[in-house]
Amino acid sequence: MIRPMRTIFPAFAACLLAACGSLPHPAPPAGAQASLVILETSDLHAHVLGYDYYKLAPDASLGLERTATLIRQARRDFPNTLLLDNGDTIQGAALGDYQALVAPVGCGQPLAIHKAMNALGFEGGSVGNHEFNWGLGFLGQVTASSFGADGTPARAQPCAGPAFPIVLANVVNARSGAPLFAPYRILDKRIAAAGPDGRPLQASVKVGIIGFTTPAIMGWDKRWLEGRVRTEGWRETARRYIPEMRAQGAEVVVAIAHGGLDGTDYAPTMENGSWHLAQVPGIDALLLGHAHDVFPNAASKAAGFNLPGVDKAQGRVHGVPAVMPGLWGKHLGVIQLALRHDGKRWVADAGAARVETRSIQRPDRSFVEADPAISALVQAEHAATIAYVKTPVGETDFRMSAYFADVGDISAIQVVNQAQAEYVRRHVRANLPQYAQLPVLSVSAPFKTGAAGIADYTDVAPGSMALNNAADLYLYPNDLHAVKVDGAGLKAWLERAAGRFNTIDPARSEPQELVNAAFPGFNFDMLTDPDVRYQIDVTQPVGRRIKELTWRGQAVRPEQEFIVATNNFRASGGGGFPGLDGSKTIFASPDNNRAVLIDYLKSAKRLTRAANGSARSWRFAPVRTRGPVVFRSAPGKLALAQEAGLGFVRELPAGDGAGKGYGLYEVVLGD
Secondary structure, eight states, X not given: OOOOOOOSOTHHHHHHHTTGGGSOOOOOOTTOEEEEEEEEEOOOTTOOSSEETTTTEEXXXXXXXXXXXXXXXXXXXXXXXXXXEOSOOSSSSHHHHIXXXXXXXXXXXXXXXXXXXXXXXXXXXXXXXXXXXXXXXXXXHHTTOOOOOTTOOOOSSOOSOOSSOBBOSSEEETTTOOBSSBSEEEEEEEEEEXXXXXXXXXXXXXXXXXXXXXXXXXXXXXXXXXXXXXXXXXXXXXXXXXXXXXXXXXXXXXXXXXXXXXXXXXXXXXXOOHHHHTTSTTOSEEEEOSSOOEESOTTOOOGGGGSTXXXXXXXXXXXXXXXXXXXXXXXXXXXXXXEEEOSSSEEEEEEEEEEEEEESBOTTSOBOOOOHHHHHHTHHHHHHHHHHHTOEEEEESSOEEOTTGGGTOXXXXXXXXXXXXXXXXXXXXXXXXXXXXXXXXXXXOOSOBSTTXXXXXXXXXXXXXXXXXXXXXXOSOOEEEEEEEEHHHHHHHHHHHGGGBOOOOTTOOXXXXXXXXXXXXXXXXXXXXXXXXXXXXXXXXTTSOEEEEEETTEEOOTTOEEEEEEEHHHHTTTTOOTTOSSTTEEEEEEEEHHHHHHHHHXXXXXXXXXXXXXXXXXXXXXXXXXXXXXXXXXXXXXXXXXXXXXXXXXXETTOOSSSSOOEEEEEXXXX
């Protein structure tokens, strides 16, 4: 943990009480010193409270109400703090869906997440990709913005929204080229400092904040954005605005970058451009997001954290202090900048900066207390969301879970595929007769596979099903799309999905990890169709793993054509799947995948394992290994694997050895 610099002064609090800060501060003398601590939240995803709306139970492992405790502690530790948010703020929890789709907030009402952030005194923020999920009209309303983009209603007065500036530099109006939001803001931040003689003084520092979001929004939310806005490359945008910010007086520049670290060749459309952004001169601090990871992390094996120029222990990217605080309020990012005045302006010493993340989970695995003031602010919205998600939709006679989806349990996936495929078949019969003879397949993925902890798995109990269970089965607000692919393209799709697994060496006697933790579970697309069979050979390199792909008992030919039901994210290029760039889409549904699933559940009324949870299309290719092949899931769940017919899985007694609570399991490949 960062140890705060204690050279700065109890006298500052007394000065504030005397209102001396309201007067202009004289310029500090050369040699004056101060510390400015940047606090970052990222990817809150509407998790105001520590509550799981899918399980209808409190969850102390997440929520801004606990991050609030870390924020208040940091403000006690450090005299000068600046609290900023990275984006992906308004969407993700059922609370966010409720306020956007079910009972949309009115112009005079801020979102629950913004109410909490306003109360906590956030001082700036940027925009993530998920802010665009509900269109520019909604985004403009809830951020109190007027974009002037086509399709965005003009308002005489701004609506309620965040009480802090939102900055975003690389998304512009498609016609005028004007930035959608202010590209940057320069904040005049009052600080406590020390003169060259060590005596306390009050001063101010001009902090410029500039925002960037991933250009991939143009594919993921194409229906809302195409023709209305366009994105510009991060590197070009930074080179344009950062000198301008300096000319406008910014002494410290903080880049709020909603993207992770990718060392591939630079492209203006790349999803994760932060590694390249850090090489643009003039950035003093880099706030990362989008990747849902924690940085710095000396033990991380993530490819982006092990690039040249990345110091994953000290928190530097090409020498720039950088932090990423995970997701859902589980961590608070902290960058302590050391400032020195040169007689003209404050200068940040990058080498002297200290970077850390603070977790809401203590070393003894307990959690910090929630800030009760946050819960009190949003009780009405919280209660309304709970009432909504309890709406009944059907029944199931089997448990649908994702604990063992990585090894073949399709109990939480098949019903999603069935709903998508049935919807597309009906549409093709009624509206696309030219495709009526093509087989309709469907792919879906296990959206919750433990990435955020042992509670982060889809888990729907037998019995009555409500809307919260449907949201657990389909987590994201995607729209249903159908694409036409040939047999070669279908195989390439499955090959990409098989990147979920590490390459296993059969000759090794040491335990080998089956799952590639750097490959998200939501990209592990799979078929669950009785007409399709295929094997995944994890002893082969990525791209050569799919074996014996058949349809109705016959080998799939490279030229054979299929329609595949999926979502707009995947159809438009999300996840980097070969050939999927939007050009193969034959039907973009106006309905989202979750709504399609809910309608299917209502019409089916009662699900059974035989009809809705047993069509396992894929197997691991048989292979003998000298040593065990292992994977991690929630502990004590072996009975669920057995219920799903996965008799080749056993739980090992050693646990995961990492203190995170996961159980360790062994899989016998090919059984």
